[in-house]
Amino acid sequence: MIDPALHEAVPSPGCPPPHPAPRSPSLGLPPGSCDAHCHILGPAATFPYAPERTFTPIDAPKEQLAAIHAHLGLSRAVVVQSSCNGSDHRVLLDALTAGGGRLRGVALIGGSTTRAEIEELHRAGVRGFRLNFLPHLRAAPTREEIDSVLERVDGLGWVTEIHVKGQEVAQYESLIRSLPGRVVIDHLARVDLADGPRSPALHSLRTLLDTGDIWLKVSGVDRVSRQGPPYADAVALAASFVTHAPERVVWGTDYPHVNIEGAAPDDGLLVDLLADIAPDPGLLRRLVVDNPVDLFDFPPGPHDPDTERT
Numbered sequence: 001m002i003d004p005a006l007h008e009a010v011p012s013p014g015c016p017p018p019h020p021a022p023r024s025p026s027l028g029l030p031p032g033s034c035d036a037h038c039h040i041l042g043p044a045a046t047f048p049y050a051p052e053r054t055f056t057p058i059d060a061p062k063e064q065l066a067a068i069h070a071h072l073g074l075s076r077a078v079v080v081q082s083s084c085n086g087s088d089h090r091v092l093l094d095a096l097t098a099g100g101g102r103l104r105g106v107a108l109i110g111g112s113t114t115r116a117e118i119e120e121l122h123r124a125g126v127r128g129f130r131l132n133f134l135p136h137l138r139a140a141p142t143r144e145e146i147d148s149v150l151e152r153v154d155g156l157g158w159v160t161e162i163h164v165k166g167q168e169v170a171q172y173e174s175l176i177r178s179l180p181g182r183v184v185i186d187h188l189a190r191v192d193l194a195d196g197p198r199s200p201a202l203h204s205l206r207t208l209l210d211t212g213d214i215w216l217k218v219s220g221v222d223r224v225s226r227q228g229p230p231y232a233d234a235v236a237l238a239a240s241f242v243t244h245a246p247e248r249v250v251w252g253t254d255y256p257h258v259n260i261e262g263a264a265p266d267d268g269l270l271v272d273l274l275a276d277i278a279p280d281p282g283l284l285r286r287l288v289v290d291n292p293v294d295l296f297d298f299p300p301g302p303h304d305p306d307t308e309r310t
Contacts, residue, residue, distance in 0.1 A: 012055040016264050018256040023268035025072055027275050030285050032301050034076035034292035037219045037252025040065055040095050041082060050086035057084055060256040062095040068255055072271050078296050080106040083132060087113050089121060096125040104296040106130050106161055109149045118152055127296045128159035133168055159295060165190040170200040182213055187220030193233055209245040216241055218277060219252040222265040238277045246283055250292045
């Protein structure tokens with residue numbers, strides 16, 4: 001039976017409001033920069049949260065996301081469907097329609113999602129689907145469920161996003177390797193830095209990156225760090241992966257930061273940390289412009305290499 005409290009719009013623990021006054025970044029991002037992982041939540045009065053959700057967020061509608069991106073110097077974004085919306089993609093479709101090509105989407109494909117619905121999502125700008133393996137979001141998908149989704153998205157060229165935590169990336173390494181097409185692992189696999197630099201999780205991540213078809217989001221340094229702001233331990237880890245596989249890494253804010261411990265991070269600080277994560281201008285451009293355009297099939301913009309004129 002669903003807990004009646006889940007129908008209420010009362011934010012759950014771990015869903016604080018975004019930072020009230022994020023600083024203006026000192027780092028100037030290159031034109032066309034992309035936030036490759038963020039969420040749009042609500043407003044619940046228009047886009048009700050799923051009754052089977054495991055948490056209730058604070059509303060963060062598309063206008064709020066657009067405002068924070070303008071403040072941070074980001075002109076593109078990949079909006080990931082939140083598990084609190086389930087496979088009801090109305091909020092994502094609304095944002096993509098309003099985005100005018102500036103946004104791409106990542107879906108959550110349910111057991112009843114039809115091929116016709118998936119094709120509608122593709123036309124709107126969805127270019128991937130997410131598999132959640134975190135127990136606080138849902139039970140881990142079975143191989144049969146994964147194969148069912150793969151069959152329904154076949155031929156669209158979608159990315160498979162993997163959301164795991166800690167040693168799970170080693171546990172699911174064989175499954176991740178077996179997935180067709182390009183795969184991207186979210187949030188540095190949310191590894192536990194207490195396990196040390198020789199942990200099975202970090203070994204699996206590097207091994208998977210070396211396959212050539214698996215990518216990594218070097219987002220979520222605030223989630224991974226054991227030190228708190230400015231998250232030096234997790235920033236060093238992210239930088240090591242950018243150096244290791246510069247052509248297969250992307251970055252995102254994770255705005256508005258749901259299911260976290262403590263207060264939400266300063267998104268301006270997260271942008272400024274890119275100076276340490278990708279200190280070379282060429283690496284930075286790969287991370288926030290070229291790689292997300294490639295991975296998520298953005299339409300060419302005025303500052304993309306294939307449209308620039310000398």
